[in-house]
Amino acid sequence: MKMLEFEEYKAKLNAAKPTLDVLRDALKLEAAQKEIEELEAASEREGFWNDVEKSQKVQRRLKTLKNKCESFEKLCGAWDDMMTMCEMAIEENDDSMLEELKAEFDKFSENAEAMRLGTLLTGEYDANNAILTFHAGAGGTEAQDWTSMLYRMYNMWADRHGYKVKVMDFLDGDEAGIKSATIMIEGENAYGFLKSEHGVHRLVRVSPFDSAGRRHTSFAAVEVMPEIANDSEIELRDEDIKMDVYRSSGAGGQKVNKTSSAVRLTHIPTGIVVASQVERSHFQNLENCRNMLRARLAEIKEREHLEKISDIKGVQMKIEWGSQIRSYVFMPYQLVKDLRTDYETGGIQSVMDGNLDGFINAFLSKRAES
Numbered sequence: 500m501k502m503l504e505f506e507e508y509k510a511k512l513n514a515a516k517p518t519l520d521v522l523r524d525a526l527k528l529e530a531a532q533k534e535i536e537e538l539e540a541a542s543e544r545e546g547f548w549n550d551v552e553k554s555q556k557v558q559r560r561l562k563t564l565k566n567k568c569e570s571f572e573k574l575c576g577a578w579d580d581m582m583t584m585c586e587m588a589i590e591e592n593d594d595s596m597l598e599e600l601k602a603e604f605d606k607f608s609e610n611a612e613a614m615r616l617g618t619l620l621t622g623e624y625d626a627n628n629a630i631l632t633f634h635a636g637a638g639g640t641e642a643q644d645w646t647s648m649l650y651r652m653y654n655m656w657a658d659r660h661g662y663k664v665k666v667m668d669f670l671d672g673d674e675a676g677i678k679s680a681t682i683m684i685e686g687e688n689a690y691g692f693l694k695s696e697h698g699v700h701r702l703v704r705v706s707p708f709d710s711a712g713r714r715h716t717s718f719a720a721v722e723v724m725p726e727i728a729n730d731s732e733i734e735l736r737d738e739d740i741k742m743d744v745y746r747s748s749g750a751g752g753q754k755v756n757k758t759s760s761a762v763r764l765t766h767i768p769t770g771i772v773v774a775s776q777v778e779r780s781h782f783q784n785l786e787n788c789r790n791m792l793r794a795r796l797a798e799i800k801e802r803e804h805l806e807k808i809s810d811i812k813g814v815q816m817k818i819e820w821g822s823q824i825r826s827y828v829f830m831p832y833q834l835v836k837d838l839r840t841d842y843e844t845g846g847i848q849s850v851m852d853g854n855l856d857g858f859i860n861a862f863l864s865k866r867a868e869s
Contacts (some may be wrong), residue, residue: 625691636718643676655853698824
């Protein structure tokens with residue numbers, strides 16, 4: 500009976516082979532290899548390292564291209580290994596490798612899908628790190644608790660994908676949860692994958708803070724922005740920025756350095772305000788703020804397809820009914836539904852533990868079709 504399963508997996512692998520060929524073309528690996536050779540040749544020329552910004556940009560591009568090529572080579576290697584495993588098992592009538600084959604095939608399918616999604620990321624900033632800012636809606640403790648649940652969810656998503664998380668700002672709730680927070684998720688294509696999460700998220704549940712056990716509806720907003728390097732066209736002019744320095748506030752736990760100088764920047768042309776109070780020094784908090792502000796401007800520019808930063812107007816999200824992108828229902832049934840793609844799942848605990856790939860996949864696929 501188990502030999503039959505090996506035959507089935509062999510058929511699955513043969514069916515997956517054309518997918519690899521399509522993926523190879525979609526990744527444009529021949530062009531990538533040619534660009535790698537050109538960039539490596541450029542980096543060996545005399546005087547290349549004299550221009551630090553340019554050389555760093557070239558090195559980042561090289562790393563991205565090499566990672567893409569190496570990931571595809573590993574995927575093809577995994578296909579070869581699994582096919583060899585099937586053929587050996589069938590020839591020798593040995594079923595001892597079946598569990599290993601199942602695990603390897605699941606991993607192969609997951610990696611192939613992730614790579615396919617990566618080919619849909621064609622935006623100007625898709626390859627960049629992502630900056631996520633969380634805001635609690637009206638409703639006090641209930642909304643602030645919901646914000647902390649979302650904060651945990653995205654941290655767990657990042658951990659699942661091997662991304663690094665850096666806390667840039669954090670303001671505790673009055674009794675529980677989070678009033679607002681900002682994190683940077685560092686890793687290739689972080690913004691490209693997470694830009695689908697930008698919007699208002701709605702929760703329906705029986706509140707643990709309501710002694711009468713009534714159902715409550717809460718809202719929290721998630722802003723997703725790309726991190727923009729200093730050499731970007733997104734220019735921050737000193738005359739456009741108002742800076743305030745103040746003492747860090749809130750309980751903060753380990754996230755807020757209570758003795759440091761917090762920084763708040765206001766971008767005068769757009770009215771955008773950013774703040775940071777988690778770092779040990781005024782200068783580090785200022786750098787956080789500049790990164791966040793640059794990211795906000797870039798995100799708005801990309802979303803509105805504007806040519807000049809001077810044309811950008813600040814965008815305010817209403818954190819309320821009717822403006823949400825996704826609903827999370829804990830009671831009277833369990834369902835998470837994205838209102839833009841209609842993708843839904845009843846596995847709400849899995850979603851809250853960071854399993855968001857189904858939603859991200861549906862968003863990117865729908866966007867590619869439109």
